[in-house]
Amino acid sequence: MTAAPTPPAPVDLNHNPHLSGVFAPQRREVSVAELPVTGVLPADLNGTYFRNGPNPRFDPIGTFVYPLDGDAMVHRVTLRDGAASYANRFVRTPMVVAEERAGHAIWAGITDLYTPGPELVGPELAGTSRELPDINVVAHAGKLLAMAESEQPYRLDPGDLATLGRDDCAGAMALGSTAHPKLDPRTGELVLFTYRLEPPYLAWSVVAPDGGLRRAPTPVDGVDxxxxxxxMALTERYIVLFLGPLIFDIPGMLNGGSLLDWRPGNGTGIALIxxxxxxxxxxxxxxxxxxxFANAHDDEQGRVVVDYVRWSYPGGLAEVAEEQRGGVERAVIDPESGAVRRTVLSDRFVEFPRIDDRLISRPHGTVATVSSGPGRNALVFLDPERDTEKVWNAGDLAVGEPVFLPGAEHDYWGAIATDPGDMSSRFHVLSAEDPAAGPIASIQLPQRVPxxxxxxxxxxxxxxxDPP
Ligand SMILES: [Fe+2]
Structure with missing residues (x-):
């Protein structure tokens, strides 16, 4: 009988920028109503903002690769009749439940070769990897889903944020799903792709508006x-995928190399599906x-127009030098000839591009993005057609992804930001007409949101x- 493998050593929290400061995990779960508001919340804005992100339940062991590692915590800010409330909960995967029973981390990072044995987690979970539904949240067909990176999502109860279990959306996500499926506002379909370490390496599928299966996972030919x-981006006719040369190198990893290998000689492939x-x-x-991606659409000549944030290579997984960072670009792709014309819309280095989601797959107007770093914390609003740029300079605040907030009478943008001075977090609401003027209302959240x-x-x- 061989001895059980030894669990890896704890990650050094203080020397990992994504486990300390504004990124430090939040372990408290609270539900608080009637939050203090600076300014006046618009009375025509009623609904709920959900936000996901990596938040390890216990101090991690082995390695921690941001943004892929970590357990999921979903934060919820509800606006109703000019008042605001907040709640947050972990997504309780079987791994989180088992670790809560043990009182410490059991699973290591995704790039660690270690998996726990049956003596630690029982026969069913032995040899498994941590599930990571910590990337995004999607609402579709009456379901709230915590999305993972090309795995199946977890369904949450929007009322108490309880974890209801894994959900394959009637088989459309049987092989997994991107964390960024796109809801077609015209058809009500949820369109998605997934990638895999074994054939088929890439597949796409569609969830029907009622949550049923519209198209089962369909392999994308030509990916070997x-x-x-x-x-992904979506037009009325196409799913748009950009296949940068980032290859999973399993043999390399087993030989002590990295899991992902950047092979620029392969170039970037663009698939219009x-x-x-x-x-x-x-x-x-x-x-x-x-x-x-910000969005895409079919133009009158049948070409595909797609806006996105370009990187020279995949920053986030590795340090990227300033000059290697990209800007916001537009590509116009001719599906008949394959010709691609790329133009720079903004050379600012930004991320998290968002639009008014009601315009997904059609011309989109404003693209809201985040600029971050000392001296450049800001929300940057680009209008590629009008070639305008509006900026809310956020000073020292670490601002998160913006989200479009359609009100009954006016439109708004929202984002969570944290002050690194006192580690307080607020949900800021900006007017979509004049976002450069800064927040018209700021909701004081009861605790720091990482x-x-x-x-x-x-x-x-x-x-x-849930109905009120
Ligand atoms: Fe993402």
């Missing part, structure tokens, strides 16, 4: 190695990387929220 693809199931249209360009990832606004009339 495991490749990482984080986000017709939503009617006809053959994929491919284009190829010089190598670059995209974490996030700097995190993606969120979603769910209007009070949505079937996802």
């Amino acid at each position: 190695e495991p490749i990482m693809v984080h986000d 017709p939503r009617d199931g006809s053959p994929v249209r491919w284009s190829h360009t010089e190598p670059f990387w995209v974490w996030h 700097a995190g990832l993606h969120g979603a606004w769910v209007g009070a009339d949505s079937d996802v929220l």
Whole structure:
């Protein structure tokens, strides 16, 4: 009988920038009503903002690779009749439940080769990896889903944020799902892709408006190695995927190398996947990387217009020099010839591009983004058609991803920001007409919300929220 493997040593929290300061995990779960507000909350804005992000339940062991590692914590800010409330809960995967029973971390990071044995976690969980539904939240067909990176999501109860269990959306997510599926506001469909370490390496599928299966996972032909693809864009005709040369190198990792290998010689492939199931249209360009798309649409000539944040290579997983960071770009892709024309919309280094989600797959107007770092914390609002830029300079505040807030009479943008001076967090509401003027209302949250990832606004009339 061989001895059980020894669990790895604890991660040094103080020397990991993504486990300390504004990123430090929040372990308290609270529900607080009637939050203090500076300014006046718009009376025409009723609904709930949900936000997800990596938040390890216990101090991690082994390694911690931001933004992929960590357990999920979902934060909820509800606005109703000019008042605000807040709650937060961990997403309780079987791993979080087992660790809570033990009182410490059992699973290591995703790049560690260690998995716990049956003596620690029992036969069912032995040899498993930590599940990580910590990237995004999506509301569709009456469900609130905590999304993982190309795994199945966890469904949450929007009322008490309790974890209801894993959900494959009637089989559409049987192989997993990107954390960034796109809800087509015209058809009500939730369109998604997933990538895998084994064939099929890439597949796409569609959830019907009622939550049923519209298209089962369908392999994307022409992909012959495991490749990482984080986000997608959607037009009325196509799913748009940019395949940067970031390859999963399992043999390399088993030999002590890194899990992901950047191979610029491969260039970046662009797949236009017709939503009617006809053959994929491919284009190829010089190598670059995209974490996030703003949006895409079909233009009158049948070309695909897509806006995104460009990186020279995948920063976030590695340090990226200032000059290697990209800006906001637009690509115009001709599906017939494969020709790609790329233009720079802004050379500011920003991330987390968001639009008015009601315009997904159609021309979108404003793209809201975040600029971060000393002296440049800001929300930056670009209008590519009008070639304008509006900036709310946030001073020292660490600002998170913006989200569009459609009110009954006016439109707004919202974002959580944390003051690194006193570690207080607020949900700021800005006028969509004049966001550069800064927040018209700031909700004092009852505790620090760690700097995190993606969120979603769910209007009070949505079937996802419990009736009041
Ligand atoms: Fe993302």
